[in-house]
Amino acid sequence: MRKLRAAVVMLLCVCIALPLAGCGQEKFEKQIYAMNTTMTLTAYGKNAETGLSGAVSLINSLDAMLDPENEGSMVNDMNNANGEGTVVNNHVVTMLKTAQTVYTQSGGALNPAIYPVVKAWGFVDCNYRIPSDDELTELLQNIDFSKVKITSFTETGSYLVTMPAGMQISFGAVAKGYTASQVIATLRAAGVTSAIISLGGNVQTLGAKPDGSNWAVAIQDPNDTGSYIGILTVGETAVVTSGGYNRYFDGEDGVRYEHIIDPDTGKPVNNGLKSVTVVCDDGTMADALSTALYVMGEKAALNYYSTYGGFEMILVTDDGRVVITNGLYEAFESYGSSYSYEYAS
Ligand code: AMP
Numbered sequence: 001m002r003k004l005r006a007a008v009v010m011l012l013c014v015c016i017a018l019p020l021a022g023c024g025q026e027k028f029e030k031q032i033y034a035m036n037t038t039m040t041l042t043a044y045g046k047n048a049e050t051g052l053s054g055a056v057s058l059i060n061s062l063d064a065m066l067d068p069e070n071e072g073s074m075v076n077d078m079n080n081a082n083g084e085g086t087v088v089n090n091h092v093v094t095m096l097k098t099a100q101t102v103y104t105q106s107g108g109a110l111n112p113a114i115y116p117v118v119k120a121w122g123f124v125d126c127n128y129r130i131p132s133d134d135e136l137t138e139l140l141q142n143i144d145f146s147k148v149k150i151t152s153f154t155e156t157g158s159y160l161v162t163m164p165a166g167m168q169i170s171f172g173a174v175a176k177g178y179t180a181s182q183v184i185a186t187l188r189a190a191g192v193t194s195a196i197i198s199l200g201g202n203v204q205t206l207g208a209k210p211d212g213s214n215w216a217v218a219i220q221d222p223n224d225t226g227s228y229i230g231i232l233t234v235g236e237t238a239v240v241t242s243g244g245y246n247r248y249f250d251g252e253d254g255v256r257y258e259h260i261i262d263p264d265t266g267k268p269v270n271n272g273l274k275s276v277t278v279v280c281d282d283g284t285m286a287d288a289l290s291t292a293l294y295v296m297g298e299k300a301a302l303n304y305y306s307t308y309g310g311f312e313m314i315l316v317t318d319d320g321r322v323v324i325t326n327g328l329y330e331a332f333e334s335y336g337s338s339y340s341y342e343y344a345s
């Protein structure tokens with residue numbers, strides 16, 4: 001009997017010394033700053049530590065590759081190609097293709113070629129200013145993203161991208177979503193079966209929580225970023241939020257100018273929405289859609305949802321409503337009393 005008790009005590013000690021190894025799944029967490037935002041990566045189990053190291057290297061290399069201001073980066077090369085072709089990799093092609101789809105389907109609401117306008121407002125270097133109407137008109141001359149062409153060479157497995165001379169793009173509206181999906185793929189390849197990552201407003205999950213239950217993702221209150229409007233309970237998916245509240249400046253004219261630009265006017269979007277959250281299995285698509293639907297506004301966003309589907313969404317309006325698509329009826333639980341909640345199909 002005493003021997004048995006000693007064995008049990010030994011076993012307990014081993015479990016405490018090696019937290020949860022063999023008794024559950026150990027939690028590993030990494031926090032890094034990349035792509036102008038704080039990223040938190042949480043993974044569970046014996047492969048988590050190796051998986052997370054790989055994920056951090058991947059994030060840093062994507063950050064360097066995609067930054068248009070980083071001389072010699074792939075996007076910088078594309079922007080300086082002067083109408084010639086640029087050889088690009090799979091990462092760039094995947095983002096371009098998703099952006100092209102959403103550009104077309106949203107009637108140009110998502111447009112990576114709006115970059116020079118984003119820059120003119122100071123959202124790239126934080127030297128905020130209000131560009132003149134003439135300056136905006138000039139910058140809007142060269143934003144026809146449908147002119148960006150991808151040529152694929154199957155023999156070599158390479159791609160060439162050609163853009164009109166002078167056009168400048170950035171993947172600011174899709175890069176975090178794409179990176180999140182690549183981080184999840186890296187963790188999966190390393191043998192991780194349970195993880196949740198948050199890259200700024202982009203959350204993506206792998207598998208279920210270590211105990212087999214679903215993940216809980218809080219949806220930020222755009223009027224009070226320390227609070228939330230509700231909780232989403234999800235399995236393996238991406239949850240991405242766009243909103244003007246994430247980056248803005250207050251002009252000397254007393255007007256608040258936000259970082260998401262309406263490509264029709266070159267001015268910050270001001271159409272009755274505070275935020276758009278998209279739930280979609282494809283992280284890149286979730287990111288592209290959240291930006292596009294934010295630009296489009298409530299009515300057009302709901303039309304887009306019923307026309308194309310393949311995702312669910314939560315809209316927070318200026319007039320205090322939270323509009324949730326029916327597919328989230330079971331998954332969403334409201335929080336607080338600042339908003340009225342309604343469902344839409
Ligand atoms: P997100 O936070 O994913 O909605 O992306 C917003 C970022 O995308 C902004 O900070 C800009 O860098 C860029 N951006 C702003 N307006 C647009 C637009 N209409 N289409 C594509 N990218 C945009």
Ligand code: MG
Pocket residue numbers: 172173174242286287288289290291292
């Ligand atoms: Mg986006």
